[in-house]
Amino acid sequence: MRWQGQELGVADESALPGMEQLNGLVRSVTTPEFAGITFHEVMARSALNRVPLGSRMTFDWTVNPYRGCSHACVYCFARGTHTYLDLDGGRDFDSQVVVKLNVADVLRRELAKGSWQHEQVTLGTNTDPYQRAEGRYRLMPGIIDALAASGTPLAILTKGTLLRRDLPLLRDAAEHIDVELAMSIAIFDDRLQQSIEPGTPSTAARLATVRAAAEAGFRVRVFLMPILPHLTDSLESLDDALTRIQEAGAHSVIWGPLHLRAGVKPWFFAWLEREHPELVSSYRGLFPGAATYAPKAYRQWLAKRMRPLVTAHGLRARAEDELPPRPRASAPLVPRPVPQPAMLF
Numbered sequence: 620m621r622w623q624g625q626e627l628g629v630a631d632e633s634a635l636p637g638m639e640q641l642n643g644l645v646r647s648v649t650t651p652e653f654a655g656i657t658f659h660e661v662m663a664r665s666a667l668n669r670v671p672l673g674s675r676m677t678f679d680w681t682v683n684p685y686r687g688c689s690h691a692c693v694y695c696f697a698r699g700t701h702t703y704l705d706l707d708g709g710r711d712f713d714s715q716v717v718v719k720l721n722v723a724d725v726l727r728r729e730l731a732k733g734s735w736q737h738e739q740v741t742l743g744t745n746t747d748p749y750q751r752a753e754g755r756y757r758l759m760p761g762i763i764d765a766l767a768a769s770g771t772p773l774a775i776l777t778k779g780t781l782l783r784r785d786l787p788l789l790r791d792a793a794e795h796i797d798v799e800l801a802m803s804i805a806i807f808d809d810r811l812q813q814s815i816e817p818g819t820p821s822t823a824a825r826l827a828t829v830r831a832a833a834e835a836g837f838r839v840r841v842f843l844m845p846i847l848p849h850l851t852d853s854l855e856s857l858d859d860a861l862t863r864i865q866e867a868g869a870h871s872v873i874w875g876p877l878h879l880r881a882g883v884k885p886w887f888f889a890w891l892e893r894e895h896p897e898l899v900s901s902y903r904g905l906f907p908g909a910a911t912y913a914p915k916a917y918r919q920w921l922a923k924r925m926r927p928l929v930t931a932h933g934l935r936a937r938a939e940d941e942l943p944p945r946p947r948a949s950a951p952l953v954p955r956p957v958p959q960p961a962m963l964f
């Protein structure tokens with residue numbers, strides 16, 4: 620197990636069978652309330668993560684209170700990161716969730732350093748901060764407090780309706796710092812949504828959360844990503860999605876097609892073979908070998924389809940690859956032509 624880099628060296632005699640040797644694990648927890656999920660509680664040594672120079676991300680600093688995500692989106696970009704813990708990117712990613720118990724305290728210490736330049740910190744870029752575990756551990760209020768108290772702007776991207784719990788806190792924070800809220804909603808067909816994002820709140824519940832955040836005074840952005848070839852890219856599907864996003868009171872939309880990284884592909888194709896075998900050969904053609912991105916021809920076709928729809932709905936909307944790179948206060952700009960909010964794929 621390679622957990623030593625972020626945890627204290629505490630032996631765990633109560634660990635589950637097979638997990639006894641995790642160096643630094645405080646304890647592993649299962650509870651009937653979260654059947655099928657094991658929480659591995661750790662004491663983190665650091666909270667702020669700097670996005671490496673040269674990354675295509677549009678943000679520079681992140682905080683990830685959890686590793687693994689019970690939202691269990693089949694297409695999740697972050698699946699491969701679970702293999703660094705010697706866990707797999709499939710069922711383990713969905714059910715073995717690492718919880719950084721002390722993340723807010725560590726963050727507070729890091730933000731107090733004189734070298735901190737108060738650049739925006741983004742949450743929800745690797746795993747979802749408002750996944751189900753947050754209902755139990757309540758790490759986000761401490762993180763929001765820490766960022767607001769230090770004058771650090773924050774951005775949150777989530778599929779979690781638990782965001783509503785923290786809207787009053789976020790509204791208070793927004794009196795002192797910039798607060799950006801974004802909801803990821805990609806699938807508007809309930810059956811497909813339950814199949815490909817089995818641990819997430821329903822689309823209707825997420826739209827209601829957008830509405831609640833808008834009514835609380837936030838300009839909420841919706842990430843209509845990933846758009847799935849042959850499954851959600853018809854004119855009818857996209858029109859329905861934009862109609863419902865607009866009706867929910869979203870301020871703007873970012874849209875983009877499916878990406879499939881190497882660590883995700885086996886899990887995605889296993890799902891596709893089970894649920895939509897008729898599409899396997901088409902997807903193999905779109906994402907051959909190690910290809911991560913859909914071909915340029917598909918992206919251009921999708922853009923041509925989206926532009927008139929966006930105009931018809933009067934929405935502020937951009938394709939993900941039209942987003943400008945975020946300027947860095949403390950480092951030179953590097954070209955990042957295809958920004959990717961990590962959790963969306």
Ligand code: SF4
Nearest residue numbers: 688690692695746962
């Ligand atoms: S895409 Fe986001 S919400 Fe879905 S499993 Fe990954 S981190 Fe969680």
